[in-house]
Amino acid sequence: MSHFIATRRAALAQLDAFLPRAAAHYASERNTDGGTEARDNVSLLSPAVRHRLIGEDEIVRAVLDRHAFSSAEKFIQEVCWRSYWKGWLELRPQVWADYQAALRALTPDDGCRAAVEGRSGIACFDAWVAELLTTGYLHNHARMWFASIWIFTLKLPWQLGADFFYRHLLDGDPAANTLSWRWVAGLQTRGKHYLARADNIQQYTAGRFWPKGELNENATPLPPDDIPAAGRIAELPLPEAGLRTALWLHEDDLSAESWPLPEGIGVVAIGGDVDPAARSRLPVSAAVIDWTTTALADGLDRAASHFGVAAQRITTGDLQRWCDDHGIEQIVTAYATVGPVADALARRERELAARGIVLVRVRRGWDTAFWPHAGKGFFQLREKIRPLLGELGIP
Numbered sequence: 026m027s028h029f030i031a032t033r034r035a036a037l038a039q040l041d042a043f044l045p046r047a048a049a050h051y052a053s054e055r056n057t058d059g060g061t062e063a064r065d066n067v068s069l070l071s072p073a074v075r076h077r078l079i080g081e082d083e084i085v086r087a088v089l090d091r092h093a094f095s096s097a098e099k100f101i102q103e104v105c106w107r108s109y110w111k112g113w114l115e116l117r118p119q120v121w122a123d124y125q126a127a128l129r130a131l132t133p134d135d136g137c138r139a140a141v142e143g144r145s146g147i148a149c150f151d152a153w154v155a156e157l158l159t160t161g162y163l164h165n166h167a168r169m170w171f172a173s174i175w176i177f178t179l180k181l182p183w184q185l186g187a188d189f190f191y192r193h194l195l196d197g198d199p200a201a202n203t204l205s206w207r208w209v210a211g212l213q214t215r216g217k218h219y220l221a222r223a224d225n226i227q228q229y230t231a232g233r234f235w236p237k238g239e240l241n242e243n244a245t246p247l248p249p250d251d252i253p254a255a256g257r258i259a260e261l262p263l264p265e266a267g268l269r270t271a272l273w274l275h276e277d278d279l280s281a282e283s284w285p286l287p288e289g290i291g292v293v294a295i296g297g298d299v300d301p302a303a304r305s306r307l308p309v310s311a312a313v314i315d316w317t318t319t320a321l322a323d324g325l326d327r328a329a330s331h332f333g334v335a336a337q338r339i340t341t342g343d344l345q346r347w348c349d350d351h352g353i354e355q356i357v358t359a360y361a362t363v364g365p366v367a368d369a370l371a372r373r374e375r376e377l378a379a380r381g382i383v384l385v386r387v388r389r390g391w392d393t394a395f396w397p398h399a400g401k402g403f404f405q406l407r408e409k410i411r412p413l414l415g416e417l418g419i420p
């Protein structure tokens with residue numbers, strides 16, 4: 026049975042079931058990857074939070090309702106890693122553009138094909154390929170080992186490995202994925218790479234794997250590339266009250282009922298679309314496509330009942346007719362972080378503007394609070410977690 030059901034209701038139930046284990050148990054056990062049937066040491070919330078079926082603020086609030094901050098600090102920090110990566114990439118969108126350009130210039134060779142087909146000859150690596158293809162998920166430690174073996178033992182381009190993950194992970198996220206691969210390679214923190222070691226794999230897979238003598242445990246980091254200076258998080262114009270307004274859902278945020286909308290916005294229609302195939306020029310897994318499609322349907326249903334307005338999936342070809350049918354003057358959507366969804370929104374914005382319709386993005390308070398603190402290392406942001414939670418009214 027899949028651990029991952031693409032509805033908010035399922036995400037809330039999953040959070041509820043995990044809460045008792047979010048403090049001491051998580052802190053001591055989270056690094057163990059005991060296999061697909063032994064996942065109670067982690068929350069498995071990432072596909073839901075990545076698509077915002079549930080928010081980081083909700084997760085942290087629920088955890089702090091149950092545990093003291095000091096007991097659940099490790100888990101809360103992990104939740105904040107997502108905010109850190111998203112903020113870091115928002116401050117340096119060029120890193121995403123460079124990664125995309127490098128990918129376009131690469132063609133998978135035989136070595137790469139063998140790796141993604143689970144024919145590397147390294148048992149643990151091949152098992153993780155099978156798990157990823159079957160479940161759309163890997164434990165965090167397995168992701169680290171996998172990326173490290175890909176880069177340093179198999180000597181394959183990190184960009185193709187990141188793309189492979191992005192095409193198959195249900196939680197595939199431009200920031201968390203790309204920057205985690207860069208971190209393993211030693212590009213993110215200059216000169217500091219992550220080396221997978223056989224003994225560490227044996228210890229943290231509960232003895233399931235021990236690739237003794239099979240890994241390159243002495244590799245040096247990849248040569249550094251240019252990291253641009255951090256820019257700024259853009260201020261966003263507010264939606265205008267008084268305009269005939271539609272809400273637009275996309276895969277970066279499928280919970281319109283909790284968007285920070287100003288008073289007086291009259292919602293006349295709700296639409297949305299997902300385009301997971303845009304994650305890559307190579308095929309995206311059927312599981313990712315199914316998951317995001319189901320999650321969109323769930324988001325539209327919830328939005329419809331919250332706002333009392335019909336909600337439907339609108340494909341690109343139907344957008345104009347939908348706008349005309351409802352006399353839409355303004356479309357309000359959730360801010361999308363750097364990546365294919367943001368690119369698609371920018372294209373839509375231009376098309377809509379040509380027809381006199383304005384597209385307005387709203388950003389959640391959590392992102393506005395955390396992202397500006399992602400300019401340096403995670404440890405600077407970590408120090409800010411408690412005060413930022415206070416500012417957000419999370420006791």
Ligand SMILES: Cc1cc2nc3c(=O)[nH]c(=O)nc-3n(C[C@H](O)[C@H](O)[C@H](O)COP(=O)(O)OP(=O)(O)OC[C@H]3O[C@@H](n4cnc5c(N)ncnc54)[C@H](O)[C@@H]3O)c2cc1C
Pocket residue numbers: 055067068069070071072074075103104105106107108110163164165166168169172190191194196197198199201202203205206209
């Ligand atoms: C090479 C590599 C690629 C990765 N690609 C992705 C990706 O595409 N999408 C993605 O969501 N995460 C990615 N991660 C981060 C992390 O592995 C997953 O978020 C985590 O394993 C999800 O499982 P969980 O929900 O059970 O996590 P838990 O351990 O229960 O953590 C709770 C929540 O904290 C967040 N979180 C935890 N660890 C991280 C982390 N290192 N970075 C960012 N957020 C984190 C997630 O939202 C997660 O749901 C990647 C890590 C590596 C090393």
